[in-house]
Amino acid sequence: GSELLEQERAKSKVNTSALSTFLHTKAGLERKHKILAILQQEKVFDKSQNYFAGRVDRFETALARAKKLRQLYVKHGWTNDDKQCANELISEPGPYGLHESMFLITLQGQGNAEQHKRFLEPAQEYKYIGCYAQTELGHGSNVRGLETTATWNPEDKTFTIHSPTLTSSKWWIGSLGRTANFAVVMAQLYLGGKPYGPHPFVVQIRDLKTHQPLENIAIGDIGPKFGYNTMDNGYLLFNKVKVPHISMLARFSSIDPKTNKYIRPSSPSLIYGTLTWVRSTIVLQSGGVLARGVTIATRYCSVRRQFQDRDAQSPETAENQVINYTMVQIRLLPLLATCFALHFTGRGMMALYEANQRKLAADAGKGAQSGNRGAGPEETNSSSDLLADLHATSCGLKSLASYTAVEGLEMCRRACGGHGYSNFSGIGTWFADYLPTATWEGDNYMLTQQVARYLLKSARSVLKGNEPTNDTQSILSNFLARQDQGAAFDVLTKDEDIVEAFAWRSSFLTFEALKHRDEQKRSWNSLLVDFYRLSRAHSQYMVVKNFYETLQSPAISSELDPPTLDVMHKLFRLYALHTLEQEASEFYTSSAVTVRQIQLARTNSVMKLLEDIRPHAIRLVDSWDFPDWQLDSSLGRSDGKVYEDMFYRASELNPLNNITVDPYPDSPVLFREKEAQKAKL
Amino acid sequence: GSELLEQERAKSKVNTSALSTFLHTKAGLERKHKILAILQQEKVFDKSQNYFAGRVDRFETALARAKKLRQLYVKHGWTNDDKQCANELISEPGPYGLHESMFLITLQGQGNAEQHKRFLEPAQEYKYIGCYAQTELGHGSNVRGLETTATWNPEDKTFTIHSPTLTSSKWWIGSLGRTANFAVVMAQLYLGGKPYGPHPFVVQIRDLKTHQPLENIAIGDIGPKFGYNTMDNGYLLFNKVKVPHISMLARFSSIDPKTNKYIRPSSPSLIYGTLTWVRSTIVLQSGGVLARGVTIATRYCSVRRQFQDRDAQSPETAENQVINYTMVQIRLLPLLATCFALHFTGRGMMALYEANQRKLAADAGKGAQSGNRGAGPEETNSSSDLLADLHATSCGLKSLASYTAVEGLEMCRRACGGHGYSNFSGIGTWFADYLPTATWEGDNYMLTQQVARYLLKSARSVLKGNEPTNDTQSILSNFLARQDQGAAFDVLTKDEDIVEAFAWRSSFLTFEALKHRDEQKRSWNSLLVDFYRLSRAHSQYMVVKNFYETLQSPAISSELDPPTLDVMHKLFRLYALHTLEQEASEFYTSSAVTVRQIQLARTNSVMKLLEDIRPHAIRLVDSWDFPDWQLDSSLGRSDGKVYEDMFYRASELNPLNNITVDPYPDSPVLFREKEAQKAKL
Ligand SMILES: Cc1cc2nc3c(=O)[nH]c(=O)nc-3n(C[C@H](O)[C@H](O)[C@H](O)COP(=O)(O)OP(=O)(O)OC[C@H]3O[C@@H](n4cnc5c(N)ncnc54)[C@H](O)[C@@H]3O)c2cc1C
Ligand SMILES: Cc1cc2nc3c(=O)[nH]c(=O)nc-3n(C[C@H](O)[C@H](O)[C@H](O)COP(=O)(O)OP(=O)(O)OC[C@H]3O[C@@H](n4cnc5c(N)ncnc54)[C@H](O)[C@@H]3O)c2cc1C
Structure with a gap:
C-alpha cells in the first residue's frame, strides 16, 4: 500500500501544505499538532480498545477521558479553541459534553449577574456539573408543547417544578443520565393559574456528596443508542419539587417577587442569534465531518486493487486501483468537492454572523437613543433584516449540510466494499455518532418550513416593489425582472452563469410556492413537500455561491499557487455541475437550463472533471490534515x-x-x- | 397510544387478514405462529438484554441460541422452512449461519457421492461444523484474483493448501472465527506448475476434540463490525497444509489421481443457477426487511403527536399525529408501496426460477439424446436463454432491492425523529445487520455491469433482426419499431402505459449505451456510470411490471375483496408514479413522458395518492403480520x-x-x- 500512496502523491502538484493552511489557518494547524502531542502521551486517550469495548466500559473510559481533559485544560491554561481541538482529535462525545456547551452557554446568556455568581461560577469550576433539559418523552420539536410545569408560589416565593405525566419526562438529555448534578430545565411557567410558555430554570438534581438523586426526583440513563454511547443521555422526572425564586433564569424575562407580576422578554432576537450561531457551526463542521470519510475511502480505494481493466491489452497488466473505475470516482470525487464547498459555506456563514453581531450591537446603541422603532415594517431595519436572512439561511444550510455529510459518509463506507463494514474502517462509528446532528438543533425536515416561510415573506416584499436589502431579495427581484425574457445561462463554460442558474431555480420555486399559498390558498400542510424542495434548492444555491466567492477572493489567490488554484476551480465546477445534474428536473422545469445542457453536463463535463481531478485526489485529502490518530482507521492510514x-x-x-x-x-x-x-x- | 391505533384500524376497510394470507399464504402464517409459541417458551430466546449486551456476551448468547435451535429442530422434526421461519423471528445472525447455508449447499451441490458420504453426512449431524471461505483480505469481488493455492502433489496424491501472502488470508468468513471446525476453501488449483483457476476444497481446520486450530493453520475472529456482531466472521491462513485427494469437490471438475490430469467442468450453468437462486431470495426478502422499518415508523408516526396544524381554526385543536403531515407521508407511504412491490417482484423471480429449473432438467434430458448442442448461437436454446435473462435480472434486482431496503430503513428511522436514534426503536440494529446484503453475493455496484453486458448483448441480437425469445428482447424490439413514431404514454391514467413507459426508458438507455460502446468505441470503464443507471432503470421496470402483473392475476382478485384491491391498486400507482417522478430526468430525455406529465404526477397524482392511502396505512402495515416479539421495538408496538x-x-x-x-x-x-x-x- 505504501508505494501506491507515494506514487499518488508524486503524481500531483497540488500544494498540500498551502491548501491545509488555507483551510485551517497556520494557527489552527499548529494548535492541532501541539494538542495532539499532549493527548498522545496520556494513556487514557489510547484508542486501541475503542472498537471492542461494550457500553459500560466505553462510558467509564469516556468519563476518565473527560476528567483528564479538564485537568489538562487547567494545567496547560488552554483556551476554548484548544479544548475544542482536543475534542475533535479524540472524536467521541463525553459525559461533560452538555455541561461544557449548552449548560454554561445558557447560564451565561440567560442568567443575570446574581445568577452568574450563584450558578455560573461554581459551574465553571466543575462544582456543579450541568445539562440542558428541554426535550421530553412526548415533545421535541414542538417546544411550546412541553408538559413539565413550573408554578409560582406567591406565598413563599418559590416555584414548584412538576412532571404531571409519563410523557412529560425529560428525555434524551445529554450528560444527565449518570453525570450531572444540575440541570437547566425548560418548563411551562404558571402564574396565578395562567400559562406563560416555556422558561428555563436552574435546578439541582443530585446530591453534591452522595451523587444520588434528590428527593422526589427520578433520573436515569435512557439506554443504548445507534451511536453516541459514550454519552449518558438521560431522563428526569420531578414530583412537585420546590426551587427558590433565583432558579428562573432572569436575563430576558422574570417574575417580580414583590408584585408577583411577569416581566416580559426584552430582546428575543439575541436568543435567535444563539440558534443561528449553533447552526452555522454545524454547517462549518460538516465539511470536515465528511472529509474524514472521504479521506479514508479515497486512500483505501487508491491502495485497493481489484480486477484488470476490461479493455486492458495485455493479460499481464496488474490489477487496477479501484479508484480508477469511473463508478468509484463518481461516488467519491463529487463528495471530495462537497467537503470544500461546505467548509467554505460554513466560513461564509460565520463571517456574516459575526458582521451582523457587530451591526446589532451598533443598532442597539442607536435604538437606545431613538426609543422604540415604531410601527414600521421590520424590513426597514437592516440588521434585523440581515438577521432574518441569516437565520433562515442557517436553517436551510444546517439541514442540507448535515444530511449531505450523513449520506456522504455512508457512500464512502460502501465505496470500501466489504472492509468498509469492519469497525476498523473508522467510518461506521463516526457515521453513527454524527447521525443525530440531523435531528437536534431542529429536525432537518422541519427546518425547511422556516426557510420557506422566510422566502415567501421575501417574495411578497419584492412583489410589492420594495427595494431589495439583501441577497435573497436581490435574486428574487432579478428573477421577476428577467422572467419574461427567459434565462439562457451558459452553465457549461461560465462560472457566474452556474451561480445564476442556481439562483434562478431557487427563485422560480419560491414564486411557484407563493402562487400555491397566496393565490390558490393551498393549506400549509399540503405544501410541505414543495417547501422541502425549495429549501434544498435555496441552500444549494448558497453553497455554490459561497464556493464561487471563495474562489474569487483575494485571499485564495495570494495563498495558493496556480496549479492548486486550478484544481480548486475544477472542484467547484464538479460540485456545481454534479449537483445540477442530480437535480436536473428542477433546473429544466424552471427553464434555467435546457435538457441538452444537462445531458452534456452529465456525459461530458462531469466525466471530464472526474478524470482531471483523479490524479490529485490523494493530495487533496491529505490537505485536510487528519492525523492517523484522529481517524483511527485501518483503511485510511496515511502510509497505506x-x-x-x-x-x-x-x-x-x-x-x-x-x-x-x-x-x-x-x-x-x-x-x-x-x-x-x-x-x- | 392505544386508542390512536384503534381509531386508525377502525377507519379503514382493508381486510388485514386476507391481505396477510395473500402475502404469506395460510400455511406460512400458521407456521409462524406455531414456531413463535415454541420460541417464546425458551428462556434463551428472551430478547430483553439484546440491546444492552456487549460483543462477547452477545456472541455467547447467540451460540446458545444456535444450539437450542438445532435441538428444537431435531425435537420437533422441523422442515427447513420451519427453521428459516425461526431464524426470521429471532432476527439475529448466529454462529451456525454459514454452516447451515453455504457450507451444506456447497457440499451438496458440488460434492460427488463419495464426498457426500465422507463430508456431508457428518456435517448434517453437526459433527463437522463448516464455513465457506472464499473472500481474502486482498480479494473479494474478483474471485479469479484469489491468492490461496492448492497444489497437486502427484507423488502422494495430495494437495498442499497454502497462503503465500498476508493478503491471501481468508477474511470475512462467517462462522469461522470461533465456531467452525471445517471449511470449504476456494483456492487456485496448480497442477504441474500450471494454474487452473479457483476451485473448492473441503479442509478440516480445528481439532474435533480440543477445538484448537490444527497445526500450521492460523484462525481468528476479524473483530467488531458495524453490525452482524453475533456472528464470528473470521480469518484463516495455511502454512503448507496437506489434504487428501478427496478434499477437492469433484462434481464438476476434478483431478484424475491415476493420470494426474485435470478433468474439465461439465455444466457450469448449474452453479450459475445457485447464484441466481440466492439473489432471487434476497429480492424476495427485501420487501419484508423494509416492511419491518415501515411498520415501526408508521405505527409510531400514528401515535406521535407534534404541533397543531398551522391552518387549524381553533387554538384548542389537539396536536396533529405526525403521519398527517405530508412531509412525513411522502417519506413513508411510497416506502410502504415499495414493500409490496419488492415482495411481488421477488415472488415473480422465484416462480420464473423454478419454471426454468424444470425446463433445464427437461432440456438436459433432450441434450443427452441429441448430443452436443453444436455451434449455433446460445440464443436458440430457450432454457439457457431464459437462464441468462434470469441471471441478469437477478443481478440488477438484487442491487436495486437491497439498496432500496437499506435506504428505506434509514428513512424510516429518521421519520421517528429523536426516538428513532434509540436502540429501542428497533430500526437501527436491524439496518446495521442488514447492510452487508448490499455487498455480499455481488457488490451492488459491480452487479450492474453484468446487467448492462446482458442488455447490450440482447440489443445486438435484436438489431440483427433475431426474433425476441424473452421479455427483455421484446421490449427492445418494440422500442426499435416505435422509436420514430415516438411514445405518447398516458401514464397518469393508464396502468399499462406506466409499465410501457418504464420499458421505454430502459430500452432507450440500452440503445444509448450500445451506441457508446459499439459505434463510438468508448472504453468499458468510461461507461460504468451509464451502466449503473441502465441497470437501475431496467430493474425498476421489472418491479413495476411484476407489481402490475400481480394485480392482474386471478389469484389476487379471488383472495382480496374490492376495497382492499382498490388500495393495492393505489399502492401500485404510488410506487410507479413516485419512482417516475424521482427519476424524472431519464423519463423526459427518453421522451417516454413530457415535462408537463411529470409535473402533474408530482403535484397532483402523487399527493392525491398519499391522501387516499393515508387512512389505510396502519391496516396495511398490520397485514405484514410482524409479531411484536419479532420487531422488538418500543416504537413499533402493535398496541401503541x-x-x-x-x-x-x-x-x-x-x-x-x-x-x-x-x-x-x-x-x-x-x-x-x-x-x-x-x-x-
Ligand atoms: C443523541 C441525541 C441527543 C440529544 N440531546 C439533547 C439534549 O441534551 N437536550 C435536549 O433538550 N434535547 C436533546 N435531544 C433531543 C432533540 O433535540 C430532539 O430529538 C429533536 O428536537 C427532535 O424532536 P423529536 O424527537 O421530538 O421529533 P418529532 O418532532 O417528534 O418528529 C417526529 C417526526 O415528525 C415530523 N414532524 C414533526 N412535526 C412536524 C410538522 N409540524 N410538520 C412536518 N413534520 C413534522 C418530523 O420531521 C419527524 O419526522 C437529543 C436527541 C438526540 C437524538
Ligand atoms: C458481513 C459480511 C459477511 C461476509 N461473509 C462472507 C463469507 O462467509 N464467505 C466469504 O467468502 N465472503 C464473505 N464476505 C465477503 C464478501 O463476499 C465481499 O466483501 C464482497 O464480495 C465484496 O468484495 P470486496 O470486499 O473485496 O470489495 P472490492 O471488490 O474490493 O470492492 C471495493 C470497491 O471497488 C469497487 N470495484 C471493485 N471492482 C470494480 C470494477 N471492476 N469496476 C467498478 N468498481 C469496482 C466496488 O464497487 C467497491 O466500491 C462477507 C462480507 C461481509 C461484509
Whole structure:
C-alpha cells in the first residue's frame, strides 16, 4: 500500500501544505499538532480498545477521558479553541459534553449577574456539573408543547417544578443520565393559574456528596443508542419539587417577587442569534465531518486493487486501483468537492454572523437613543433584516449540510466494499455518532418550513416593489425582472452563469410556492413537500455561491499557487455541475437550463472533471490534515499499510480471540475456560 | 397510544387478514405462529438484554441460541422452512449461519457421492461444523484474483493448501472465527506448475476434540463490525497444509489421481443457477426487511403527536399525529408501496426460477439424446436463454432491492425523529445487520455491469433482426419499431402505459449505451456510470411490471375483496408514479413522458395518492403480520404503548443505571461501588 500512496502523491502538484493552511489557518494547524502531542502521551486517550469495548466500559473510559481533559485544560491554561481541538482529535462525545456547551452557554446568556455568581461560577469550576433539559418523552420539536410545569408560589416565593405525566419526562438529555448534578430545565411557567410558555430554570438534581438523586426526583440513563454511547443521555422526572425564586433564569424575562407580576422578554432576537450561531457551526463542521470519510475511502480505494481493466491489452497488466473505475470516482470525487464547498459555506456563514453581531450591537446603541422603532415594517431595519436572512439561511444550510455529510459518509463506507463494514474502517462509528446532528438543533425536515416561510415573506416584499436589502431579495427581484425574457445561462463554460442558474431555480420555486399559498390558498400542510424542495434548492444555491466567492477572493489567490488554484476551480465546477445534474428536473422545469445542457453536463463535463481531478485526489485529502490518530482507521492510514493494520487489530487486539467455544449443539458448554485462564494454570 | 391505533384500524376497510394470507399464504402464517409459541417458551430466546449486551456476551448468547435451535429442530422434526421461519423471528445472525447455508449447499451441490458420504453426512449431524471461505483480505469481488493455492502433489496424491501472502488470508468468513471446525476453501488449483483457476476444497481446520486450530493453520475472529456482531466472521491462513485427494469437490471438475490430469467442468450453468437462486431470495426478502422499518415508523408516526396544524381554526385543536403531515407521508407511504412491490417482484423471480429449473432438467434430458448442442448461437436454446435473462435480472434486482431496503430503513428511522436514534426503536440494529446484503453475493455496484453486458448483448441480437425469445428482447424490439413514431404514454391514467413507459426508458438507455460502446468505441470503464443507471432503470421496470402483473392475476382478485384491491391498486400507482417522478430526468430525455406529465404526477397524482392511502396505512402495515416479539421495538408496538415501553426499558432493563459515578474532574474515582453491590451489604 505504501508505494501506491507515494506514487499518488508524486503524481500531483497540488500544494498540500498551502491548501491545509488555507483551510485551517497556520494557527489552527499548529494548535492541532501541539494538542495532539499532549493527548498522545496520556494513556487514557489510547484508542486501541475503542472498537471492542461494550457500553459500560466505553462510558467509564469516556468519563476518565473527560476528567483528564479538564485537568489538562487547567494545567496547560488552554483556551476554548484548544479544548475544542482536543475534542475533535479524540472524536467521541463525553459525559461533560452538555455541561461544557449548552449548560454554561445558557447560564451565561440567560442568567443575570446574581445568577452568574450563584450558578455560573461554581459551574465553571466543575462544582456543579450541568445539562440542558428541554426535550421530553412526548415533545421535541414542538417546544411550546412541553408538559413539565413550573408554578409560582406567591406565598413563599418559590416555584414548584412538576412532571404531571409519563410523557412529560425529560428525555434524551445529554450528560444527565449518570453525570450531572444540575440541570437547566425548560418548563411551562404558571402564574396565578395562567400559562406563560416555556422558561428555563436552574435546578439541582443530585446530591453534591452522595451523587444520588434528590428527593422526589427520578433520573436515569435512557439506554443504548445507534451511536453516541459514550454519552449518558438521560431522563428526569420531578414530583412537585420546590426551587427558590433565583432558579428562573432572569436575563430576558422574570417574575417580580414583590408584585408577583411577569416581566416580559426584552430582546428575543439575541436568543435567535444563539440558534443561528449553533447552526452555522454545524454547517462549518460538516465539511470536515465528511472529509474524514472521504479521506479514508479515497486512500483505501487508491491502495485497493481489484480486477484488470476490461479493455486492458495485455493479460499481464496488474490489477487496477479501484479508484480508477469511473463508478468509484463518481461516488467519491463529487463528495471530495462537497467537503470544500461546505467548509467554505460554513466560513461564509460565520463571517456574516459575526458582521451582523457587530451591526446589532451598533443598532442597539442607536435604538437606545431613538426609543422604540415604531410601527414600521421590520424590513426597514437592516440588521434585523440581515438577521432574518441569516437565520433562515442557517436553517436551510444546517439541514442540507448535515444530511449531505450523513449520506456522504455512508457512500464512502460502501465505496470500501466489504472492509468498509469492519469497525476498523473508522467510518461506521463516526457515521453513527454524527447521525443525530440531523435531528437536534431542529429536525432537518422541519427546518425547511422556516426557510420557506422566510422566502415567501421575501417574495411578497419584492412583489410589492420594495427595494431589495439583501441577497435573497436581490435574486428574487432579478428573477421577476428577467422572467419574461427567459434565462439562457451558459452553465457549461461560465462560472457566474452556474451561480445564476442556481439562483434562478431557487427563485422560480419560491414564486411557484407563493402562487400555491397566496393565490390558490393551498393549506400549509399540503405544501410541505414543495417547501422541502425549495429549501434544498435555496441552500444549494448558497453553497455554490459561497464556493464561487471563495474562489474569487483575494485571499485564495495570494495563498495558493496556480496549479492548486486550478484544481480548486475544477472542484467547484464538479460540485456545481454534479449537483445540477442530480437535480436536473428542477433546473429544466424552471427553464434555467435546457435538457441538452444537462445531458452534456452529465456525459461530458462531469466525466471530464472526474478524470482531471483523479490524479490529485490523494493530495487533496491529505490537505485536510487528519492525523492517523484522529481517524483511527485501518483503511485510511496515511502510509497505506491497510492490510497490515487490519490484520494486527483483528489478531492482536481482539478479545473474542481469547475464547474457545464448544461448537457442538448437544453440548451445554458454550465457552470453554478462556485461553488466558489456561495460560495461568 | 392505544386508542390512536384503534381509531386508525377502525377507519379503514382493508381486510388485514386476507391481505396477510395473500402475502404469506395460510400455511406460512400458521407456521409462524406455531414456531413463535415454541420460541417464546425458551428462556434463551428472551430478547430483553439484546440491546444492552456487549460483543462477547452477545456472541455467547447467540451460540446458545444456535444450539437450542438445532435441538428444537431435531425435537420437533422441523422442515427447513420451519427453521428459516425461526431464524426470521429471532432476527439475529448466529454462529451456525454459514454452516447451515453455504457450507451444506456447497457440499451438496458440488460434492460427488463419495464426498457426500465422507463430508456431508457428518456435517448434517453437526459433527463437522463448516464455513465457506472464499473472500481474502486482498480479494473479494474478483474471485479469479484469489491468492490461496492448492497444489497437486502427484507423488502422494495430495494437495498442499497454502497462503503465500498476508493478503491471501481468508477474511470475512462467517462462522469461522470461533465456531467452525471445517471449511470449504476456494483456492487456485496448480497442477504441474500450471494454474487452473479457483476451485473448492473441503479442509478440516480445528481439532474435533480440543477445538484448537490444527497445526500450521492460523484462525481468528476479524473483530467488531458495524453490525452482524453475533456472528464470528473470521480469518484463516495455511502454512503448507496437506489434504487428501478427496478434499477437492469433484462434481464438476476434478483431478484424475491415476493420470494426474485435470478433468474439465461439465455444466457450469448449474452453479450459475445457485447464484441466481440466492439473489432471487434476497429480492424476495427485501420487501419484508423494509416492511419491518415501515411498520415501526408508521405505527409510531400514528401515535406521535407534534404541533397543531398551522391552518387549524381553533387554538384548542389537539396536536396533529405526525403521519398527517405530508412531509412525513411522502417519506413513508411510497416506502410502504415499495414493500409490496419488492415482495411481488421477488415472488415473480422465484416462480420464473423454478419454471426454468424444470425446463433445464427437461432440456438436459433432450441434450443427452441429441448430443452436443453444436455451434449455433446460445440464443436458440430457450432454457439457457431464459437462464441468462434470469441471471441478469437477478443481478440488477438484487442491487436495486437491497439498496432500496437499506435506504428505506434509514428513512424510516429518521421519520421517528429523536426516538428513532434509540436502540429501542428497533430500526437501527436491524439496518446495521442488514447492510452487508448490499455487498455480499455481488457488490451492488459491480452487479450492474453484468446487467448492462446482458442488455447490450440482447440489443445486438435484436438489431440483427433475431426474433425476441424473452421479455427483455421484446421490449427492445418494440422500442426499435416505435422509436420514430415516438411514445405518447398516458401514464397518469393508464396502468399499462406506466409499465410501457418504464420499458421505454430502459430500452432507450440500452440503445444509448450500445451506441457508446459499439459505434463510438468508448472504453468499458468510461461507461460504468451509464451502466449503473441502465441497470437501475431496467430493474425498476421489472418491479413495476411484476407489481402490475400481480394485480392482474386471478389469484389476487379471488383472495382480496374490492376495497382492499382498490388500495393495492393505489399502492401500485404510488410506487410507479413516485419512482417516475424521482427519476424524472431519464423519463423526459427518453421522451417516454413530457415535462408537463411529470409535473402533474408530482403535484397532483402523487399527493392525491398519499391522501387516499393515508387512512389505510396502519391496516396495511398490520397485514405484514410482524409479531411484536419479532420487531422488538418500543416504537413499533402493535398496541401503541410506545412511551410506556420506552420508559420501562430505560428504567428497568438498563444496566448502566446500576452505576453511580463520581462526577468531579479532580477525583480519580470513576464508578463508585455499584448500587447492586451496596444493596448486598
Ligand atoms: C443523541 C441525541 C441527543 C440529544 N440531546 C439533547 C439534549 O441534551 N437536550 C435536549 O433538550 N434535547 C436533546 N435531544 C433531543 C432533540 O433535540 C430532539 O430529538 C429533536 O428536537 C427532535 O424532536 P423529536 O424527537 O421530538 O421529533 P418529532 O418532532 O417528534 O418528529 C417526529 C417526526 O415528525 C415530523 N414532524 C414533526 N412535526 C412536524 C410538522 N409540524 N410538520 C412536518 N413534520 C413534522 C418530523 O420531521 C419527524 O419526522 C437529543 C436527541 C438526540 C437524538
Ligand atoms: C458481513 C459480511 C459477511 C461476509 N461473509 C462472507 C463469507 O462467509 N464467505 C466469504 O467468502 N465472503 C464473505 N464476505 C465477503 C464478501 O463476499 C465481499 O466483501 C464482497 O464480495 C465484496 O468484495 P470486496 O470486499 O473485496 O470489495 P472490492 O471488490 O474490493 O470492492 C471495493 C470497491 O471497488 C469497487 N470495484 C471493485 N471492482 C470494480 C470494477 N471492476 N469496476 C467498478 N468498481 C469496482 C466496488 O464497487 C467497491 O466500491 C462477507 C462480507 C461481509 C461484509
